Amino acid sequence: MPELPEVETIKREFNLTVVGKVFDRVEILDKKVIKFSRPDFNSKIKGKKVTKAQRMAKILVINTNNPNSLMIHLKMTGQLIFQSKTGQRTGGGHPDKLYYGQKLPHQYTRAILTFRDGSQLFFNDLRRFGWIKIINRQKEKIRELANLGPEPFDKNFSLFYFQNGLEKRKKSNIKALLMDQKFISGIGNIYANEALFLAKINPQKKSGQLSPPEAQKLHQAIIKILTKAVKLRGTSEDSYVDLAGRKGGYLPQALVYGREGKKCRGCPGKVKKIKIAGRGTYFCPTCQR
Secondary structure (H helix, E strand, C coil), rough: CCCCCHHHHHHHHHHHHHHCEEEEEECCCCCCCEEECCHHHHHCCCCCCCEEEEEEECEEEECCCCCCCEECCCCCEEEEECCCCCCCCHHHCCCCCCCCCCCCCCCCCEEEEEEECEEEEEEECCCCCEEEEEEEECCCCCCCHHCCCCCCCCCCCCCCHHHHHHHHCCCCCCHHHHHCCCCCCCCCCCCCCCCCCCHHHHHHHHHHHHHHHHHHHHHHHHHHHHHHHHHHHCCCCCCCCCCCCCCCHHHHHHHCCCCCCCCCCCCCEECCEECCCCCEEEEEECCCC
16 A cells, blocks of 8 residues: 555655646546546536645645645555656656556556646556545545544654553554554555564564653654655555656665565564564564564
8 A cells, every 4th residue: 555655755746747737627437436426527626727736644635726626545556647748757757658568548547637738647546445536625524634643754743742652552562553544644564564673673562562762763763764765755565656657666675574584684584474453564583572
């Protein structure tokens, strides 16, 4: 699932490439994942100019010059690909193909948003868990954003908040807690694994078992890992690509994620994989006691 670094990458590219363009029409290819009708689009979004893209946890919000916005959740396998009128992808991507060699649109394209200048935004989703909906920023209480915890880059994600949260949830598994969006928003399975390894904390521990120095190390590790992942434009484990259809650069540098059976990057031991809260969990039993 695209996490904070992946959606942040798309948001930044969107603001560089798509802001200022005017929505013209939509082609809805899958009504299950597109949560609005063509008449809704025509009355609320058509003819409106893109003013800004925002990221809220793992959700992308595309604002226009009226109160209506598009809210997009990529979920497990969603993609947003932008293509200019000439067929060029943003950032120098291949003009006709994605990295896996498929032309656009293809069988997993669920919607095509066309701008007035002829450029297009493709929403693809293999597993159909993602969605796009129209929201009114001024009138609606947005359920998906109502109970989110602070983001790791937010000033509210202080060491005090983190340590206090661990104490309140001391019986919770630490890895599962890091992925709880009500506690911290934006972290998913990939970066929970990475942060725990960097802090040398066993993912099987309960939150209440962490000492104050361990909590401080983990707090710092979360910010450090996410900062690096944003710089490398995210992780392409499966379907994630950026707005130009390019893979992210973090996975080859991953500390532990996806490295089952390989030599630990911190000791002579090997990385082990177990399941915690139904998710694949990678750690080094030697480094993370």
